[in-house]
Amino acid sequence: MGEKILVIGAVAAGTKAAAKIKRENPKAQIVVVTRDEYISYAGCGLPYYIGGVIEEKKELVVKTPEDFKLLTGIDVLTKHEALKIHKEAKTVEVEDMTTGEIKEYKYDKLVIATGASPFIPPIEGRDLKGVFSVRTVNDALAIRELVDQGAVKKAVVVGGGFIGLEVAENLHEKNIEVSIVELISHILPPFDEEIALYAQNYMADKGVNIYTGEKVLSLEGKDGRVSKVITDKREIAADLVIMSVGVRPNTELAKEIGLELGPTGAIRVNEYMETSERDIYAVGDCAENMNLITGQPAWYPMGSTANKMGRVAGINIANEEKDSLKGVLGTTIVKLFKLNAGKTGLSERDARKAGFEVETALVPANDRAHYYPGYREIITKLVVDKKTHKILGAQVIGEGVVDKPMDIIATAITFGAKVEDLEKLDLAYAPPFSTAMASTILAANVLRNKLTGRVQGINPVELKNRLHEVQIVDVRDEGSFMVGTIPGAVNIPSGELYMRAHALDKHKEIVLVCKIGKNAYLSYLKLKELGFENVKILEGGTNAYPYEKE
Amino acid sequence: MGEKILVIGAVAAGTKAAAKIKRENPKAQIVVVTRDEYISYAGCGLPYYIGGVIEEKKELVVKTPEDFKLLTGIDVLTKHEALKIHKEAKTVEVEDMTTGEIKEYKYDKLVIATGASPFIPPIEGRDLKGVFSVRTVNDALAIRELVDQGAVKKAVVVGGGFIGLEVAENLHEKNIEVSIVELISHILPPFDEEIALYAQNYMADKGVNIYTGEKVLSLEGKDGRVSKVITDKREIAADLVIMSVGVRPNTELAKEIGLELGPTGAIRVNEYMETSERDIYAVGDCAENMNLITGQPAWYPMGSTANKMGRVAGINIANEEKDSLKGVLGTTIVKLFKLNAGKTGLSERDARKAGFEVETALVPANDRAHYYPGYREIITKLVVDKKTHKILGAQVIGEGVVDKPMDIIATAITFGAKVEDLEKLDLAYAPPFSTAMASTILAANVLRNKLTGRVQGINPVELKNRLHEVQIVDVRDEGSFMVGTIPGAVNIPSGELYMRAHALDKHKEIVLVCKIGKNAYLSYLKLKELGFENVKILEGGTNAYPYEKE
Numbered sequence A, B: 001m002g003e004k005i006l007v008i009g010a011v012a013a014g015t016k017a018a019a020k021i022k023r024e025n026p027k028a029q030i031v032v033v034t035r036d037e038y039i040s041y042a043g044c045g046l047p048y049y050i051g052g053v054i055e056e057k058k059e060l061v062v063k064t065p066e067d068f069k070l071l072t073g074i075d076v077l078t079k080h081e082a083l084k085i086h087k088e089a090k091t092v093e094v095e096d097m098t099t100g101e102i103k104e105y106k107y108d109k110l111v112i113a114t115g116a117s118p119f120i121p122p123i124e125g126r127d128l129k130g131v132f133s134v135r136t137v138n139d140a141l142a143i144r145e146l147v148d149q150g151a152v153k154k155a156v157v158v159g160g161g162f163i164g165l166e167v168a169e170n171l172h173e174k175n176i177e178v179s180i181v182e183l184i185s186h187i188l189p190p191f192d193e194e195i196a197l198y199a200q201n202y203m204a205d206k207g208v209n210i211y212t213g214e215k216v217l218s219l220e221g222k223d224g225r226v227s228k229v230i231t232d233k234r235e236i237a238a239d240l241v242i243m244s245v246g247v248r249p250n251t252e253l254a255k256e257i258g259l260e261l262g263p264t265g266a267i268r269v270n271e272y273m274e275t276s277e278r279d280i281y282a283v284g285d286c287a288e289n290m291n292l293i294t295g296q297p298a299w300y301p302m303g304s305t306a307n308k309m310g311r312v313a314g315i316n317i318a319n320e321e322k323d324s325l326k327g328v329l330g331t332t333i334v335k336l337f338k339l340n341a342g343k344t345g346l347s348e349r350d351a352r353k354a355g356f357e358v359e360t361a362l363v364p365a366n367d368r369a370h371y372y373p374g375y376r377e378i379i380t381k382l383v384v385d386k387k388t389h390k391i392l393g394a395q396v397i398g399e400g401v402v403d404k405p406m407d408i409i410a411t412a413i414t415f416g417a418k419v420e421d422l423e424k425l426d427l428a429y430a431p432p433f434s435t436a437m438a439s440t441i442l443a444a445n446v447l448r449n450k451l452t453g454r455v456q457g458i459n460p461v462e463l464k465n466r467l468h469e470v471q472i473v474d475v476r477d478e479g480s481f482m483v484g485t486i487p488g489a490v491n492i493p494s495g496e497l498y499m500r501a502h503a504l505d506k507h508k509e510i511v512l513v514c515k516i517g518k519n520a521y522l523s524y525l526k527l528k529e530l531g532f533e534n535v536k537i538l539e540g541g542t543n544a545y546p547y548e549k550e
C-alpha cells in the first residue's frame, strides 16, 4: 500500500506516471527527481516560444513543482540528479545540485523517465556562445532573449528535421535570415523524397536558405561568439547556430546496471513498460517502442507516446491489473508556415528496407468541397503491401488540413486496414469539412486502380531519373503547358488526344502529365482504348512534381 | 461489351455509377435520364448558396450535361422522366418532359438512382407562395432570389434536422429573423439530448428563435403568399417557410415492379448494390444501407455514401470482379455558425434501443495545445458496449475541430475497436494540431475509468431529472460558483475538500461539479480516500450542462 516509488525525470513521462500512480493508489509514497529546474513543460512548444507565438514562459511550463504538488500531492525535487542505481539494494544515489549533497533514495519500484538529449556532433566551435540546441526551457529562454534583444541577424539551423524546421520558421518570422544545413539530400529525413522536397521548395519560397547534401565541418567565432558555419561546400555567416541533428536516449543510469537496451540504443521495455529488471520501469524518450507494422523495435521519442507510456506504467505499478501499449506507428506532424506535413507508419523507403513489396500512390485532392471558401489542396502518399493490400504508411502534405487524414490512416493502420477498407470508410462529410469522396478515400481508389492494373503510374522521383527514356505528354491546355511543365514534355491537350495520338510512338513508353493526375488518368484510358500499351501517368501531376520544370 | 446501361437519376449516385462504368468499359452504351434540368449538383451546398457563401450557381453545379458528356462521353437526358420499368422486356418508358413524347429505352443493366425527395406534411397552406423545401437547384435559386430581393424579413424553418439548421444559419446571416419549429424536444433529432441541447443553446444565443416540442398545424397566407405559421402553441409571422422535416426515398418505379423494399422503406440492396431483381441495381438515396454496428438495415441518405454506392455498382456492372460496400455508420456532421457537431455510429438512445447494455462518457477537452493560439474546446460523448467494450458510437460538439475526432472514431468503429484500443492510438501530435493526449484518447481514458469502477459519473440529462435527490457540490472556486452553477449546488472548492468534507452527508448521494469534470474526478478520489462511497462526478461539468443554471 504505502509502496515507495522513485521516478527519475519530470517532463512528460515521469510526471504522467507519478500522477497516475497517485490517483490509482493515494497511499503510494512517490518522489520525483530531475536535474532540471523546470518540470512538466511543453518541449513541443519551445520553437513557438522562441518565435513569440507562445508569449509567456508560464504557458510553456504546464505545471510548476508547486502546482504539481498541489494537484497530485507529489514532491518533485528539482536540481536533483540521479547518479547511480543500486538495483540489489533498491536505492538510487541522488545529488542535490544546489548543495552538492548526495543522498540515497530507497524504492520499491523505480521509474526511469530520463528522456533524451540533443546529440551535438563533436565539431570545433560547438562550445562558442550563440550555439544552442533546443530541448529545455532554458535553451528557449536564452535563444528568445538573444532574438528579442535584436542580437540575431543571421541564424543557421544545423539539421533539417522537424524541430530544426519549426525553429527555422519561428526565427524567420522574427525577420532573421535563416539558413538550414542538412546532411542528406532533403529536409525532413524520415519522409520520402518527393514529399520532403515539396516541403523544402515551400520553405525556400518563403525565403529560408536551404543547403542539403551538405556537411557542417566546424563553427568559427569572434571573441568567443559564433560568427560562421563552415560546411564542406561554403561558409555561412551566423550570429546564432541551432544544433538540431537529432536526439539520443539518456540511458547511462540504465546501462550501468546492465538493463537491456534494444537495437535502437534505447532502454528495452515490454508492452507493460517493464525493463529487463524486476520493479524497474522505463517510459518516455529514454525507452524503446515497438513498431506496430514491422513488429520490430523502433524509437520514436514523441511527447504523445511519452504520456501514454507514463500512464500505462502508472496503472501497472499501482495495480495488479495490467495495462499495455503494444506499439506505435511513428506518427509525426509538423507545421511549416502555412504548410502542414505528416507521416505515419512506414515511408516507401523504410517499407522496402523492411522487405515489403510495395505499391504506392501520390494523390493531390482538396481538403474541402471545391465550392466552399477556404479549401486547400493536400497531397496524400499511400504505401501498401502489394501482396496483402495492407496499408503500411502514409504521408500527407499541403496547406490544407493534414492532421485529419493522418489520424484516419494511423487509426486504420492500427487495425490492419487494407486499401479496400480505406475506400469504404464512412467519414464525416459536409462542405465545410471535407469532400463527398474524402481525400483519403480518393487516394485509396487511385491506389487500388494501380493494384488492379486499371492504371500504371510513375512517381516523380522515378520520372526525374528517367526523363530522357520516355515520351512525356502534357495533356493540359496550352496555357498551363506554357507556364511550366516537365522537362521534355510535348503538349497534346486531352480533348485532342483521340485525334493526335497517332503522332506518338506506340513502342516507346509514354508518360501522361496533367495538374494532379486525374486528367492524365482519363487520358490514359483513352490511349488504352486506342491500343497503346506502354503508358503511365505522372502521379500527382505537375502539382506534386518537386523538381525543376521548364 | 457494348452492353446497354440505363441510369435513372443524375445527381450523385447516378452520375458516379455511369462515369465509373464508362471508365471500366469504354464500349458500354450508357444513357442517363433525369427529370430535373440540373445534374451533378451539390445538394449539400444548397444552404450555402442561399446564404451567398457559395456565390455562383455554377459552383453549385459540379458538371453540366455538356461537361459531363465531354469528360465521360455519356449522354444525360435532362427533363426526361422515367415512368415505368418493364423488367421482363428490359425496357423503361421515359417521357421527354419538354415534348411530352414517351420512348422506350432498352437496357441490359438498369441503375436506379432516383434519390430522395422532401417529405411535405399534408397541412393546409403548403402550396402557398413562399413555402419551399431545399432539395434541388431550383429550390435554392428561388429562395436566394427572394432573399436577395429583400423580400424576406421573417423566416420559419419547419424541422430542426441538419438541413433545416444549415438553412436557418444562412438565412440568419442575411439578417432575416429566423424561427425553427421542431416537433421533438430538441433540434438535431438523431443526437442525444445533452449534445443536441448544447447546439440548441448555441443557436439561440446567436439569435435564432427555437421552438421545440411544438407541432406545425397549418400555414396561412395573404394573396396567395405565406404570412403565418400556426403551431399548436403559437402563431409565427413568416414571409418565407422552409419545410425541412425529412426526406423519403423515391421508390415508386421500384415498387411498381415488385422490387423488394427494406424495413426502412428504401430499396433493398446487397453489398454489391444488387436489388432483388437480376440486372437491376439501386444506388444512393433511393437505396437502403446496412448499419455496420447493428448489422441491421438502416437508411442514411448521404452524398458521401451515394458516391461510394455509385462507384461500387459501377465496378460490379462493368466487370466480373465484385466490389462491395458492406455498410455504413450514419456518420454526419454539421456546421452551425462557428459550432461544429458530428455523430457517428449509434447514439446512446439508439444503442439502448438496439439492446446494448451501454456505458457512456462525456468529456470536454481542448482541440489543440492550450498554449497554442486559437485552440477551442470540444466535447466528446462516447458510447460503448459495457460487455465487450466495443465503441458503438460517438458525438462530438464544439467550436473546435470536430471532423477529425469524428473520422478517427468512425474509422475505429469500422474495425470493431474497443475503448482500450482508442486509448492507445498513435495520433499525430504537435501543438498547432492537437494535444499530447488527444481529446479522443482522453475521452477513452475517462470512459475506461468508468468501466473499471475508478470513477462513477452522472450524465447531465440524468442529473437534471434527479436534482432534488442528490447533494450537489461545486468544487470550483467561489468566483466561478457565483457566476453560475447547477441548481441546488453548494460550494466547496477542491482545495478545501479534505477540511470541509465532514459537512457532507455520507449516506446521501453526492454529485461533484466542476468546469469540465477533471477537477470533480480528482475531488472524487479525495472523497473516496475519506471513505465516501456514494459519490459521482457530473460528466462534462458546467461546460457541458445544457440546462438552466442558477
Ligand SMILES: Cc1cc2nc3c(=O)[nH]c(=O)nc-3n(C[C@H](O)[C@H](O)[C@H](O)COP(=O)(O)OP(=O)(O)OC[C@H]3O[C@@H](n4cnc5c(N)ncnc54)[C@H](O)[C@@H]3O)c2cc1C
Binding pocket: A008, A009, A010, A011, A012, A013, A014, A033, A034, A035, A036, A042, A043, A044, A045, A046, A047, A080, A081, A082, A083, A113, A114, A115, A116, A117, A134, A135, A136, A163, A250, A253, A283, A284, A285, A286, A301, A302, A303, A304, A305, A306, A333, B429, B430, B431
Ligand atoms: C523542440 C521540440 C519539439 C518537439 N515537438 C514535439 C511534437 O510536436 N510532438 C511530440 O509528440 N513530441 C515533440 N517533442 C518531443 C517531446 O518533447 C518529448 O518526447 C518529451 O518531452 C519526452 O518526455 P520525457 O519525459 O520522456 O523526456 P524529457 O522531456 O527528455 O525529460 C527527461 C527529464 O529527465 C531529466 N533527467 C535525465 N537524466 C536525469 C538524471 N540522471 N537525474 C535526474 N534527472 C534526469 C532531464 O533533465 C529531463 O528533465 C519535441 C521536443 C522538442 C525538444
Ligand SMILES: Cc1cc2nc3c(=O)[nH]c(=O)nc-3n(C[C@H](O)[C@H](O)[C@H](O)COP(=O)(O)OP(=O)(O)OC[C@H]3O[C@@H](n4cnc5c(N)ncnc54)[C@H](O)[C@@H]3O)c2cc1C
Binding pocket: A429, A430, A431, B008, B009, B010, B011, B012, B013, B014, B033, B034, B035, B036, B042, B043, B044, B045, B046, B047, B080, B081, B082, B083, B113, B114, B115, B116, B117, B134, B135, B136, B163, B250, B253, B283, B284, B285, B286, B301, B302, B303, B304, B305, B306, B333
Ligand atoms: C440541403 C441539403 C444538404 C445536404 N447536406 C449533405 C451533407 O452535408 N453531407 C452529405 O453527405 N449529404 C448531404 N445531403 C444529401 C445529399 O445531397 C444526397 O445524399 C445526394 O444528393 C444523393 O444523391 P442521389 O444521386 O442518390 O439522389 P438525388 O440527389 O436525390 O438525385 C436523384 C435524381 O433522380 C431524379 N429522379 C427521381 N426519380 C426520377 C424519375 N422517375 N425519372 C427521372 N429522374 C428521376 C431526381 O430528379 C434527381 O435529380 C444534403 C442534401 C440536401 C438537400
Ligand SMILES: CC(C)(COP(=O)(O)OP(=O)(O)OC[C@H]1O[C@@H](n2cnc3c(N)ncnc32)[C@H](O)[C@@H]1OP(=O)(O)O)[C@@H](O)C(=O)NCCC(=O)NCCS
Binding pocket: A011, A012, A015, A016, A019, A020, A023, A039, A040, A041, A042, A043, A044, A045, A062, A063, A303, A304, A306, A307, A311, B362, B363, B364, B365, B436, B437, B442, B445, B446, B449, B516, B517, B518, B521, B540
Ligand atoms: C500534465 C502532466 C503533469 C500529467 O498529469 P495528469 O494529472 O495525468 O494530467 P492530465 O490533465 O493529463 O490528466 C488528469 C486526469 O484527469 C482525467 N480527466 C481529464 N479531463 C477529464 C474530464 N473532463 N472528465 C473526467 N476526467 C478527466 C484524465 O483522464 C486523467 O486521469 P486518468 O489518467 O486517471 O484517467 C504531464 O502530462 C505533463 O507534465 N505534461 C506536460 C509536458 C508534456 O506532456 N510534454 C510533452 C508534450 S509537449
Ligand SMILES: CC(C)(COP(=O)(O)OP(=O)(O)OC[C@H]1O[C@@H](n2cnc3c(N)ncnc32)[C@H](O)[C@@H]1OP(=O)(O)O)[C@@H](O)C(=O)NCCC(=O)NCCS
Binding pocket: A362, A363, A364, A365, A436, A437, A442, A445, A446, A449, A516, A517, A518, A521, A540, B011, B012, B015, B016, B019, B020, B023, B039, B040, B041, B042, B043, B044, B045, B062, B063, B303, B304, B306, B307, B311
Ligand atoms: C463528379 C461525378 C459526376 C462523378 O464523376 P467522376 O468522373 O467519377 O468524378 P471524380 O472526380 O470523382 O473521379 C474521377 C476519377 O478520377 C480519379 N482521380 C481523381 N483524382 C485523381 C488523381 N489525382 N490521380 C489519379 N486519379 C484521380 C478517381 O479515382 C476517379 O476514378 P475511379 O473512380 O475510376 O477510381 C459525381 O460524383 C457527381 O456528380 N458529383 C457531384 C454531386 C454530388 O456528389 N452530390 C452529393 C454531395 S453534395
Ligand SMILES: [Ca+2]
Binding pocket: A024, A025, A318, A319
Ligand atoms: Ca486502483
Ligand SMILES: [Ca+2]
Binding pocket: B024, B025, B318, B319
Ligand atoms: Ca475493367
